Amino acid sequence: MKTINDFFILSNGxxxxxxxxxxxxxxxxxxxxxxxxxxxxxxYRHIDTxxxxxxxxxxxxxxxDSGIDRSEIFITSKLPAEIxxxxxxxxxxxxxxxxxxxxxxxxxxxxxxxxxNEKGADYTKENKEVWRAMEEIYNGKNCRAVGVSxxxxxxxxxxxxxxxxxxxxxxxxxxxxxxxxDITWFCxxxxxxxxxxxxxxxxxxxxxKEIDLLAKKxxxxxxxxxxxxxxxxxxxxxxxxVTAERISENFAVDFEITKEDMKYLDNLKETV
Numbered sequence: 001m002k003t004i005n006d007f008f009i010l011s012n013g014x015x016x017x018x019x020x021x022x023x024x025x026x027x028x029x030x031x032x033x034x035x036x037x038x039x040x041x042x043x044y045r046h047i048d049t050x051x052x053x054x055x056x057x058x059x060x061x062x063x064x065d066s067g068i069d070r071s072e073i074f075i076t077s078k079l080p081a082e083i084x085x086x087x088x089x090x091x092x093x094x095x096x097x098x099x100x101x102x103x104x105x106x107x108x109x110x111x112x113x114x115x116x117n118e119k120g121a122d123y124t125k126e127n128k129e130v131w132r133a134m135e136e137i138y139n140g141k142n143c144r145a146v147g148v149s150x151x152x153x154x155x156x157x158x159x160x161x162x163x164x165x166x167x168x169x170x171x172x173x174x175x176x177x178x179x180x181x182d183i184t185w186f187c188x189x190x191x192x193x194x195x196x197x198x199x200x201x202x203x204x205x206x207x208x209k210e211i212d213l214l215a216k217k218x219x220x221x222x223x224x225x226x227x228x229x230x231x232x233x234x235x236x237x238x239x240x241x242v243t244a245e246r247i248s249e250n251f252a253v254d255f256e257i258t259k260e261d262m263k264y265l266d267n268l269k270e271t272v
Contacts, residue, residue: 002231003254010168011191014145017074018231020046022197022240028055035242036062042248048238050078050111056099063102074106081112084126089133104142109171113155124158135165153186171195174235175205176226177268195236199226210268214261221249228253229265
């Protein structure tokens with residue numbers, strides 16, 4: 001059984017904590033700073049941010065002020081989705097390095113295969129150019145791993161066809177009833193770790209009666225069931241909260257869902 005203190009091992013041998021603290025939609029300043037600081041005090045050792053979130057400076061400051069050795073904390077950030085050129089990608093990475101002020105980044109991801117306002121558009125050529133910059137970033141030795149986010153099978157295949165450094169991670173939306181099976185299978189077949197953002201479906205899943213009933217059986221909360229579900233499927237969950245109690249609660253997932261109950265959850269479609 002994987003515990004909250006365990007790791008997944010990336011294809012290059014880098015260890016990544018089995019659960020991460022997400023910071024999407026957490027505003028820069030006191031809220032982001034306090035949330036990250038509390039998450040670290042609660043035991044999280046993996047913090048996920050992005051330049052587009054606008055909170056990298058607060059994340060970095062909280063990590064520096066935590067008193068925890070930098071080598072013990074895994075930091076992920078992301079290249080903005082609209083950046084689709086080699087030169088701009090390198091400049092944006094430098095901006096992130098400066099914002100975080102932590103010396104290096106553990107994992108850097110392309111945030112999406114297309115600009116958010118052109119979701120689904122074909123940027124294959126541009127993504128290959130950006131991936132060339134990601135390879136340079138990785139080979140520059142102040143970034144321990146590189147990957148992508150929101151890439152489907154076609155997007156991933158285009159990168160794999162020409163890359164010299166394979167993506168090590170694909171961060172996708174993943175929760176009970178929405179598991180993106182095609183890309184998940186593809187990633188596993190290519191030794192690419194799947195990370196799951198929005199494991200609580202941005203809160204919408206909290207009203208699900210079937211999952212709530214199962215949570216009561218385990219004497220756990222519904223969010224704990226949702227987060228544990230990802231871990232047992234080999235997917236790294238990235239829960240997010242700004243409430244100290246919830247942050248701690250979401251980390252307390254050292255229990256095991258039975259195979260029968262996992263199958264039951266697998267068969268729950270349209271959970272939100």
